[in-house]
Amino acid sequence: MASNSFRSQIHLGVIIILIIITLLTPITTYNTSPQPWNILSHNDFAGKLTTASSSIESAATDFGHVTKIFPSAVLNPSSVEDITDLVKLSYDSQPSFTLAARGHGHSHRGQASAKDGVVVNMRSMVNRDRGIKVSRTGLYADVDAAWLWIEVLNKTLELGLTPVSWTDYLYLTVGGTLSNAGISGQTFRYGPQITNVQEMDVITGKGEIATCSKYMNSDLFFAALGGLGQFGIITRARIKLEVAPKRAKWFRFLSHPPS
Numbered sequence: 001m002a003s004n005s006f007r008s009q010i011h012l013g014v015i016i017i018l019i020i021i022t023l024l025t026p027i028t029t030y031n032t033s034p035q036p037w038n039i040l041s042h043n044d045f046a047g048k049l050t051t052a053s054s055s056i057e058s059a060a061t062d063f064g065h066v067t068k069i070f071p072s073a074v075l076n077p078s079s080v081e082d083i084t085d086l087v088k089l090s091y092d093s094q095p096s097f098t099l100a101a102r103g104h105g106h107s108h109r110g111q112a113s114a115k116d117g118v119v120v121n122m123r124s125m126v127n128r129d130r131g132i133k134v135s136r137t138g139l140y141a142d143v144d145a146a147w148l149w150i151e152v153l154n155k156t157l158e159l160g161l162t163p164v165s166w167t168d169y170l171y172l173t174v175g176g177t178l179s180n181a182g183i184s185g186q187t188f189r190y191g192p193q194i195t196n197v198q199e200m201d202v203i204t205g206k207g208e209i210a211t212c213s214k215y216m217n218s219d220l221f222f223a224a225l226g227g228l229g230q231f232g233i234i235t236r237a238r239i240k241l242e243v244a245p246k247r248a249k250w251f252r253f254l255s256h257p258p259s
């Protein structure tokens with residue numbers, strides 16, 4: 001009888017210890033949602049990856065205000081490496097998460113959005129003191145893709161040079177218009193902007209940086225040009241320049257629609 005009561009006391013003790021251990025152990029739920037949630041704790045992105053509602057809200061929409069596509073986070077990169085790290089992380093994740101480069105957000109239907117993924121705010125990389133190198137002899141400029149065309153024009157004009165082909169509206173990024181076409185009044189003569197690029201640096205889907213041109217990695221070059229960001233993220237483009245004319249004649253023809 002005595003040994004039975006001793007055994008039940010031990011059982012009771014074990015059960016109490018198990019209950020205490022269970023209560024003290026934190027409840028762990030494994031996040032099976034796509035990775036952006038998990039990368040928030042990633043040290044490499046400290047201070048650069050945000051889920052602030054103001055950032056998410058502004059990345060969810062664009063100039064068109066037609067769509068609202070919410071990302072999980074927004075990356076404000078300060079270097080190309082920040083972007084390559086993020087792309088590699090997505091590539092290595094199971095499942096991978098969606099990424100989209102956003103230039104100046106002047107798309108009309110959410111082309112620069114990443115549903116539940118990460119929007120890369122390219123403009124956060126702009127540094128007015130660097131980001132453009134002009135070759136007078138080669139008549140080209142190596143430009144950060146995050147620059148606006150107005151910024152490119154202002155810099156090249158300081159040297160009496162100008163890009164050959166434009167958009168009519170200049171508050172668009174180099175990467176954004178090269179991912180479309182880039183058309184303007186000069187297009188009939190020089191072709192769209194995508195035919196006036198000599199070379200680019202593109203971050204591939206694996207997070208590698210590839211320099212490409214008509215002669216080097218040409219598949220990537222022609223896919224990224226006009227590729228709406230689906231074939232890589234453009235970080236640098238070599239833009240063809242010419243000597244800026246001192247004067248220009250500008251005609252605007254108005255016509256009545258046929259009645």
Ligand SMILES: Cc1cc2nc3c(=O)[nH]c(=O)nc-3n(C[C@H](O)[C@H](O)[C@H](O)COP(=O)(O)OP(=O)(O)OC[C@H]3O[C@@H](n4cnc5c(N)ncnc54)[C@H](O)[C@@H]3O)c2cc1C
Binds near residue numbers: 168
């Ligand atoms: C007021 C206004 C005037 C316009 N005028 C003209 C004009 O004169 N000529 C003309 O051709 N177009 C014009 N457009 C259209 C405009 O060129 C495109 O909408 C262009 O994509 C906008 O550039 P963005 O920098 O705002 O790019 P976003 O809208 O931010 O991005 C456009 C696309 O490019 C991708 N992208 C952005 N940056 C990169 C990058 N670095 N690498 C890879 N992909 C990238 C995005 O993911 C997205 O798919 C105009 C649009 C507006 C709203």
